Every structure is written in structure tokens, then in C-alpha cells.
Amino acid sequence: MPYGVVHSTIGEVLGRHAVGRGDKTFLSFEGRDFTYAFADRHSNRVANGLRDKVKVEKGDHVGLLLGNCPEFLWSVFGLGKLGAVAVPFNTAAKGELLGYLLGHSRVSVLIVEEDLLPRAEDYLRKSDAIHTVIVVPGPTGDGAGGSGGLTTMPFAALEDAPDTPPGVAVSYRDPMFLMYTSGTTGPSKGVVAPHSQGLSVGDQVATGYGYTADDILYTCLPLFHGNALWYSMMPALLCGATLVVSRRFSGSRFWQEVVDCGATQTNALGAMANIVLKELGRLDRSRLRLRQCMVVPALDEDAGRPFREMGIRLTSLFAQTETFAATLYGPDEPPEKAGSAGRVHPYTEVAILDDEDRLLSPGEVGEIAVRPAVPGIMMQGYFEMPKETLGTMSSLWFHTGDRGYLDADGYLYFVDRKKDAIRRRGENISAYELEMIISRHPALREAAAVAVSSELGEDDVLVCLVANPDVRIDFAEIIAFCDANMPYFMVPRYLHILEELPKTASEKIEKYKLRQWAVENMDRLWDREKAGIKVTR
Missing domain, CATH: 3.30.300.30 (ANL, C-terminal domain)
Structure with a gap:
């Protein structure tokens, strides 16, 4: 992995593409195409609007309670150019859980989709920690109005700011995301992820799977989730490809959307693969351009056969929000390794440990533990949870809480979750x-x-x-x-x-x-x- 990619920022990468391939489509969403040049200039507007109108400064935490929409990415890029931290929240969160996330994350500004604003109203009325609420239009609204007496600002007010770079000095070490991962023995933990972590994931995946600027990466997974954000958006950005985003997953619409956008690559999580295989009757195979599908957890040879019969090569990996792509199963792996999460690569180390943190031999099942061999590709820790951070790093390995084994050839096989x-x-x-x-x-x-x-x-x-x-x-x-x-x-x-x-x-x-x-x-x-x-x- 070239250190130049790791030791970059999201603004630097986007800026380089705006110069080198400015007229190429970066994002396609519901029939609208946005070029790399537009993404760069427009995220400058959002950055300047946040700084000048909302007083967002370097290091500030800004919450994103947004479904899949272009404004999600313009916000991420704009905040990254300011050196501020994007805090994406699960759009299904509500009640006590949403209140916990909003409070623990210490967000001072909330960018929220119009349809989701009512979920946050109780917290916003009770707390003065969030001083500005910015509303993005929902699928049927205009995002202009307030709700329940709350004072809000339309997202469009940010977009009329100047499109010049905000001029903030940002380092690859600076936090870019605070991403919440489900707690198992305690509350949800916020993963502090620097610019270099997300960019390195994008480079690992694009390089390992052979993506090029000619690829079209389709995702219907939520952008607040690490898979869509790091394993679709980031690889597309790193190799200058086109990202196609659907508003949400639908088994009945999946193949039609894949065909209509000309996708050459997509991702499927968990039960998604089983669901879309049941919908193959809806697929016009004569128009299918899909050459790869990343499925996590991996499908064994029998389960993956329908994909392979259509000429789609399956890929997989092992990763967590806290880490990186610890292993990669590429498109050209031996058929007998189907079902594995792939091989350990030079940028990472993987070990299988017993309950006493002793190394286990190939074939023995234990806890999967990982550590980076390249600086900057892993989380900086759990936000305001030093005890939990240290607890996962005992014996200088990051303990994933998942169980698996390595075979004699260095391929990792996931078995089950040790965590509750x-x-x-x-x-x-x-x-x-x-x-x-x-x-x-x-x-x-x-x-x-x-x-x-x-x-x-x-x-x-x-x-x-x-x-x-x-x-x-x-x-x-x-x-x-x-x-x-x-x-x-x-x-x-x-x-x-x-x-x-x-x-x-x-x-x-x-x-x-x-x-x-x-x-x-x-x-x-x-x-x-x-x-x-x-x-x-």
C-alpha cells in the first residue's frame, strides 16, 4: 500500500480527481449525475457554509441523521475539508437509544433529513448541546420548514456559500468520522476514525479486487454504515470510478437497479445475498454487466454457484469498523477456498488466540485478533472510553470478539461471534x-x-x-x-x-x-x- 494514499485527506483526494477527471461522473443518484469537479466545488460550498454561517470549526462534531442522499456525501466531504468530524447515526435509531447517541457523541450541530426530524425533537428540546439543526429535504418534502417549534436552517442555505477551498490545514491523522458500533457488554462505542483509515480501506479494496476508473460501483446499503461508506464509496473515490447510490435495499428492485445503472460491482451483507438470489426471475441477464459482488460473510462454493453461473466473481473480506480489511478474498482465488474471508495481506497481521491470548495453530478455532503493519489504518480509539479501548488491545492485538481459524495457506474462516x-x-x-x-x-x-x-x-x-x-x-x-x-x-x-x-x-x-x-x-x-x-x- 503506498503511503501517499494513506497519508492523505479526503479533500486532497477529491481535489486531485477534480483536476484530473473533473467531467467524469462521481455520483449517480435517482437519475441525477454529479461530476468529480462538482463534488469538489460543492463540498467547498458546504464547508464554507458550515464555517461561516454555523461556526463549525476544526475538531467539532457534526451529527448526520440522514438516509441515502447526495447531501450525506457533500456533508462528509465538507466536514473533512474543515477538519471537523462527521458522526453518522443509524436512521432507525429513536427514543432512548437516539438520545444516548446524540448526547455521548457531543455533536453541536445536527444535519437531519426532514422526515427524521421528529425522532430527535424530544432530545433537542431538552438539551442545549446542539445549537444548530440543518434540515435536508426528504423524498417528498422541501426541507425548508421547522418542526414542533424548533428553529431550523435549510441545507440549501449552506450551498450558496463560495466554492473556493476553505483553506483549513487538515492532516491525515485528524479524525474524520465518529462511527458507532453496537455494544455487547456495554453501551454502543464511538469509533474515532482518522482520514487515513477510510482512505486506506478504499485503497486496499480497490487494489485487492482490481477496480478501475471504468467501474460502476452500486450500493443500496445505508451510507451511515461502514460497508457503503468505506467499502463502496471510498474505493470508487480512490480509483476514480462512478458510485451509484440507491435510497434503500429492495429485493424486488435490486436486479433492475443493477441492470439499469450498468453496475460492474456491488456488495451484499448477510441475508441480502439469499434474498436477491430468490429474485433472479426478475433479472434481464442480457443486460447484466456485473462482474463482481462482495458478499460478507462469504458464501461457500454451493451457495455462490448461482452468481458464478452468471459470470459474477465473488469476493469477500474480514473487517470491522475499528479496523481495516484484515483479509481479502479476491476475484481470482482458488475455488476450493470459497467460503473463506480471504488471505492475510502485508499491511496487516492476523492471529487466532485462545482465552489466554496464546497463539493457536492452523485449523484451531479461537478469537480472531488483528493489528496493523502500516500506521494510520486503524481507529484511534473509542470516543471517551479509554478503558474499553485498552481492553480490546490487550497483548498488543485488537480483539475482534469473533471466532474463526486460519488454514495452512493463510486463509481466514469465520466461525461465529464470541461477543454477545x-x-x-x-x-x-x-x-x-x-x-x-x-x-x-x-x-x-x-x-x-x-x-x-x-x-x-x-x-x-x-x-x-x-x-x-x-x-x-x-x-x-x-x-x-x-x-x-x-x-x-x-x-x-x-x-x-x-x-x-x-x-x-x-x-x-x-x-x-x-x-x-x-x-x-x-x-x-x-x-x-x-x-x-x-x-x-
Whole structure:
């Protein structure tokens, strides 16, 4: 990896492309094309508008509560040119969880999509930490009005600022993102990511998979998520390709959108791959230009055969928000390595450790641990969580909390999650946060959330409940409480009542017993989908 790429900033990279390929389309969104030159100039306007009209300075944290839209990227680029920090929030966050994220991140300005503003109103009224709210038009609105008496500014007010560079000295070491990753033994943690981390990921992926300026990278994943932001946008930017962004994933529209935009590459997370394979009847194969699809976790040879039969080469990797692409499975790997996350590359080290941090031999399953061999390609730490930062770095390895093994050829195979996390519809769910929220219901004494199998290949959520004495639990009421206070994907599908939770002598819940019991008793669980209860998005 050339240090010149790592030791750059987002503004420098965008500026170079504006000079070298200014007329080339960088972003395509809902029929609108934006060139590299436009992206550079327009992000200058946003940067100058934020500085001059909102008083955003280097180091300030600015929240982004935005769905997929061009304004998301103009904000990211503009903040990067100011040396300010973009804090993207999951657009499904609401209630207590959104309040925690807004408070913990110390954002002083919030850029919010018009349709999502009501979710933040309660926090904004109670707290004076956020001094400016900037509203981006939603799919059907104009973004001009306030809401509920709140004073807001339209995003368009930033866009009439001068398009000259803001002239702020920014280093590759400066934080560019504060990205929240689901907590497992505590609250969600904010990953402090410098410019060099995201740019290095883009270079790793573009180089490892052979992307060129002629490629068209399509993503329907949310830009607030590391996959779309770092593993689609950044590679496109680094190699001067075109990025096509869809507003959201739709199984029924996926292949049509891929064909219509002429995509040559796309990414799929978790259950997405299974869903789109069921929609192949909608695909006009005569128009398909897709040559690569990155699938995480990797598909084995049998599961990936339908892609390969269409001439689509599958790629994969192992990565986390805190790290980089620790391994890469490229388009030309041997067929017998299908299902692996790829090989360890020179810019990183990967080890498999036992519970005492001792190195395990090839083929032995343990915790996957990584560390960088190049400076600047990893997080700087968890925001205002020094204990948690140090805890993940014991023995000078970053402990991922995932289990896997390396084969004799250095290919990494993911096995399962050591952490108490649940992965559902491509989202990581913190069992701890879910439990903390649901346990606040007045009818409940305790709650334990565990993963159970889903028909779509990832996890569904089971919560085992213990009632307060002499209280009757109404399942529909519990779901309504969850729906009001957590993202839709976190709301449990299954509920079950226990007299008490199984615990160790130190009062730790023995969740493995709950998971084992659930496997044998799925037919006894109350299922909100069978009950016909829908949650809001």
C-alpha cells in the first residue's frame, strides 16, 4: 500500500480527481449525475457554509441523521475539508437509544433529513448541546420548514456559500468520522476514525479486487454504515470510478437497479445475498454487466454457484469498523477456498488466540485478533472510553470478539461471534442495549436477549422475560414499548416468560442455556410475526 494514499485527506483526494477527471461522473443518484469537479466545488460550498454561517470549526462534531442522499456525501466531504468530524447515526435509531447517541457523541450541530426530524425533537428540546439543526429535504418534502417549534436552517442555505477551498490545514491523522458500533457488554462505542483509515480501506479494496476508473460501483446499503461508506464509496473515490447510490435495499428492485445503472460491482451483507438470489426471475441477464459482488460473510462454493453461473466473481473480506480489511478474498482465488474471508495481506497481521491470548495453530478455532503493519489504518480509539479501548488491545492485538481459524495457506474462516451480539438483516444488535431498554418496562424485572435462527440465514431476536411479582405480561404491550424506544430491526420477534433466568454464582446470565433451550422449543415461543404485529420504520 503506498503511503501517499494513506497519508492523505479526503479533500486532497477529491481535489486531485477534480483536476484530473473533473467531467467524469462521481455520483449517480435517482437519475441525477454529479461530476468529480462538482463534488469538489460543492463540498467547498458546504464547508464554507458550515464555517461561516454555523461556526463549525476544526475538531467539532457534526451529527448526520440522514438516509441515502447526495447531501450525506457533500456533508462528509465538507466536514473533512474543515477538519471537523462527521458522526453518522443509524436512521432507525429513536427514543432512548437516539438520545444516548446524540448526547455521548457531543455533536453541536445536527444535519437531519426532514422526515427524521421528529425522532430527535424530544432530545433537542431538552438539551442545549446542539445549537444548530440543518434540515435536508426528504423524498417528498422541501426541507425548508421547522418542526414542533424548533428553529431550523435549510441545507440549501449552506450551498450558496463560495466554492473556493476553505483553506483549513487538515492532516491525515485528524479524525474524520465518529462511527458507532453496537455494544455487547456495554453501551454502543464511538469509533474515532482518522482520514487515513477510510482512505486506506478504499485503497486496499480497490487494489485487492482490481477496480478501475471504468467501474460502476452500486450500493443500496445505508451510507451511515461502514460497508457503503468505506467499502463502496471510498474505493470508487480512490480509483476514480462512478458510485451509484440507491435510497434503500429492495429485493424486488435490486436486479433492475443493477441492470439499469450498468453496475460492474456491488456488495451484499448477510441475508441480502439469499434474498436477491430468490429474485433472479426478475433479472434481464442480457443486460447484466456485473462482474463482481462482495458478499460478507462469504458464501461457500454451493451457495455462490448461482452468481458464478452468471459470470459474477465473488469476493469477500474480514473487517470491522475499528479496523481495516484484515483479509481479502479476491476475484481470482482458488475455488476450493470459497467460503473463506480471504488471505492475510502485508499491511496487516492476523492471529487466532485462545482465552489466554496464546497463539493457536492452523485449523484451531479461537478469537480472531488483528493489528496493523502500516500506521494510520486503524481507529484511534473509542470516543471517551479509554478503558474499553485498552481492553480490546490487550497483548498488543485488537480483539475482534469473533471466532474463526486460519488454514495452512493463510486463509481466514469465520466461525461465529464470541461477543454477545445479534446480527439481523445486516445490522449488529447490542443485546445489552436491547435488554437495558426493554427492562425499563414497568411489568418486567429482568430480560435476556439471545439470537435464534432466522429463515433468511442470519439471526432473529428472542427475549426471555421475568415479570415483576403479581404482574401479568402483555406481549403486544411489550412490543409496542420496544417499537417506541428502539430501531425496528432491534425489536424482538420472539418473547418467552420464565420464572427466573439461569445464572452463574457471580450472577452472570448463562445465555448459552437459553440458546440451547430455544433450539429445542421454538414452537413454544410467542412470535410477533405470527401474531400479525408490525413495527414502524
